[in-house]
Amino acid sequence: MAPRTTTLELHKEEMKFSAGHFTIFSATHRENLHGHNFSVYVALTGEVSDDGLLSDYGPLKQAIIQRCKAWNETFFLPAHSKHLRLERDEKGNHVAHFNGEELRFLARDVTVLPVANVSLEELARVFGEELVGDGSAMARDHITGLVVKCASGPGQWASWEWKRDV
Known part of the structure; x- marks a missing residue:
């Protein structure tokens, strides 16, 4: 019998967060500070085992x-923007320099992400790369593909996709 594949889709009420940001469009143009109620969707694709399960996805959901x-x-x-320079002041707070502006943030309020820009595309990628890690857990659980979608509101999503070489 040929292997069966399936896709499990996870989009629970707890898979959301509220966060602030601004998108940088050029060396001289950025959005004003604002925030969104983001939501996250994850789909796992893989082989169904003889016991009728793809995997124990409880740890991934957590x-x-x-x-x-x-x-x-x-x-x-964003830690890697070519238009924004980040530094820490004497109190450890964040100072962001953009186009002659100096924006100050308390350290406790900030998450510096390994991205070029704080966009849905980058949030989905960072989220997905963290879930996949080195891929060993995905291989162990027979997961061959993972899709992460981040939304900043209804109807506005970005997706990041990973596939394991089989």
């Missing part, structure tokens, strides 16, 4: 919820 909790009520700053 990892998604924990990441949402960690990002909730924070302000995102």
